[in-house]
Amino acid sequence: xxxxxxxxxxxxxxxxxxxxxxxxxxxxxxxxxxxxxxxxxxxxxxxxxxxxxxxxxxxxxxxxxxxxxxxxxxxxxxxxxxxxxxxxxxxxxxxxxxxxxxxxxxxxxxxxx
Amino acid sequence: xxxxxxxxxxxxxxxxxxxxxxxxxxxxxxxxxxxxxxxxxxxxxxxxxxxxxxxxxxxxxxxxxxxxxxxxxxxxxxxxxxxxxxxxxxxxxxxxxxxxxxxxxxxxxxxx
Numbered sequence: 263x264x265x266x267x268x269x270x271x272x273x274x275x276x277x278x279x280x281x282x283x284x285x286x287x288x289x290x291x292x293x294x295x296x297x298x299x300x301x302x303x304x305x306x307x308x309x310x311x312x313x314x315x316x317x318x319x320x321x322x323x324x325x326x327x328x329x330x331x332x333x334x335x336x337x338x339x340x341x342x343x344x345x346x347x348x349x350x351x352x353x354x355x356x357x358x359x360x361x362x363x364x365x366x367x368x369x370x371x372x373x374x375x
Numbered sequence: 376x377x378x379x380x381x382x383x384x385x386x387x388x389x390x391x392x393x394x395x396x397x398x399x400x401x402x403x404x405x406x407x408x409x410x411x412x413x414x415x416x417x418x419x420x421x422x423x424x425x426x427x428x429x430x431x432x433x434x435x436x437x438x439x440x441x442x443x444x445x446x447x448x449x450x451x452x453x454x455x456x457x458x459x460x461x462x463x464x465x466x467x468x469x470x471x472x473x474x475x476x477x478x479x480x481x482x483x484x485x486x487x
Contacts, residue, residue, distance in 0.1 A: 352418055
């Protein structure tokens with residue numbers, strides 16, 4: 263089974279802090295994704311990566327950056343956290359073939375105070 | 376126009392009935408279609424993938440795809456209270472890297 267592990271289930275940070283969310287997958291997947299999910303807005307893609315050291319902006323990249331130094335790890339960085347970044351953050355991975363589904367981690371519920 | 380549309384619900388069905396969840400998409404050349412189940416407070420869980428026109432069955436679940444009508448559906452037979460969740464439809468865009476658009480989901484309530 264595919265295993266996508268997110269470092270924290272719940273996280274509370276303060277406005278202005280730099281926040282790191284970590285995601286690790288164990289299936290040697292080429293593609294990795296970061297989403298946020300908010301009530302009524304569904305899943306929105308922040309960034310994705312299709313290879314080590316490669317990254318592509320999603321639909322809502324502002325205020326975020328990412329890092330993929332190793333194939334299995336994809337990090338999301340909130341450069342200066344703001345209250346409107348309070349959300350559920352979901353990491354996903356998929357095999358390189360474009361027909362393959364994405365598999366999600368358990369999510370990190372992030373609160374910015 | 377949203378790229379992937381679902382009725383938000385809630386869709387209420389009695390236990391043992393068939394639940395029918397529908398999804399339409401706008402990208403005519405989309406090739407891959409997925410259904411995810413998401414329990415409240417949890418992450419999406421893949422339950423079905425479908426790639427060609429017609430029906431695909433897996434246990435109590437049947438996915439139906441009609442590319443000409445740009446329509447994909449999920450049927451849940453013998454619905455159980457444990458099926459109560461939000462069901463997300465996801466569509467893989469044609470070409471380029473794998474980017475999937477998710478619908479906002481249909482909330483299903485199975486009434487005992």
